Amino acid sequence: MKEWISGRNPVFETLRASRRQIFRLWVAEGAQEKGHLGEIWAICARRKCLVERVPRSRLDSIAENHQGLALEASDYPYSTLLDILDLAEQREEQPFLLILDTLQDPQNLGTVLRTAEVVGVHGVLLPLRRTATVTPAVVHASSGASEHLLIAQLNLAQAIATLKEKDIWVIGLESGSEAQEVSRVRLDGRLALVVGNEAEGMRSLVRDSCDALVRLPMRGQIESLNAAVAGSVVLYFAWQQRSKAH
Numbered sequence: 001m002k003e004w005i006s007g008r009n010p011v012f013e014t015l016r017a018s019r020r021q022i023f024r025l026w027v028a029e030g031a032q033e034k035g036h037l038g039e040i041w042a043i044c045a046r047r048k049c050l051v052e053r054v055p056r057s058r059l060d061s062i063a064e065n066h067q068g069l070a071l072e073a074s075d076y077p078y079s080t081l082l083d084i085l086d087l088a089e090q091r092e093e094q095p096f097l098l099i100l101d102t103l104q105d106p107q108n109l110g111t112v113l114r115t116a117e118v119v120g121v122h123g124v125l126l127p128l129r130r131t132a133t134v135t136p137a138v139v140h141a142s143s144g145a146s147e148h149l150l151i152a153q154l155n156l157a158q159a160i161a162t163l164k165e166k167d168i169w170v171i172g173l174e175s176g177s178e179a180q181e182v183s184r185v186r187l188d189g190r191l192a193l194v195v196g197n198e199a200e201g202m203r204s205l206v207r208d209s210c211d212a213l214v215r216l217p218m219r220g221q222i223e224s225l226n227a228a229v230a231g232s233v234v235l236y237f238a239w240q241q242r243s244k245a246h
Helices: 008-017 037-046 056-060 081-090 106-118 136-141 156-165 204-209 227-245
Strands: 002-006 022-028 050-054 069-074 096-100 123-126 151-153 169-173 191-195 212-215
Touching: 002 008, 002 136, 008 022, 008 037, 008 069, 008 136, 022 037, 022 056, 037 050, 050 056, 081 123, 081 151, 081 156, 096 106, 096 156, 096 227, 106 136, 106 227, 156 169, 156 204, 169 204, 169 227, 191 227
Parallel strands: 022 050, 096 123, 096 191, 123 151, 169 191, 169 212
Antiparallel strands: 002 069, 022 069
16 A cells, blocks of 8 residues: 655655655655755665656645655555564663553654654554554654654554563553652663553553553643653653663
8 A cells, every 4th residue: 555654854754764665756846955855855866766846736635734745655564563572682672662552643643653762662562443553644743753663553462461471561651549650660671661542541451461550740730641741751751761771
């Protein structure tokens, strides 16, 4: 299958990651050669990708906020849990995974994927159903970070059982009183962080599979943070601890 990736950063990172088959690049007539555009053209030339100048209206018909650029490419190349664990081993690092339990908003998924890539997560696990997947909208929301991540879609209960067999600590993010403040929990070892659905949090089966639950301290008036923002904050807590451990 084919799909259109739009926006300068998403297109650039898709080309730079070189994980998809590419077919053609549309550039809006009159688009100025700023930022990554020159590098994008150079990569397309090396990969023998057709580059076409088209009226901006043609780009408007396939995407919003396209920034004068759209790339036709094969669909997202999902990975496996084994791929993710192998990557941690290749880097000689303790496994660091993110599990997203039925996160449904593409913007939220893109946001937390962008953070995951920045902090060095080895891979992201998505469930088989009731979840946002890596669509062009998610690639755009992640500013192309999704293209550099290993993302697997699988049965989460089975995946968590496999992680536990490999001595990977599974920690769920929750706002309830049973959860410990995140600063009191070690996040520097073999870790899989679980972030739940925007409205309902983790499903009970996934929640019960966690070795520990953590929460972020709150002092403001609103009830809680957006799931993607809260997940991003905890990922940074983990990154900070893991950096100090090395």
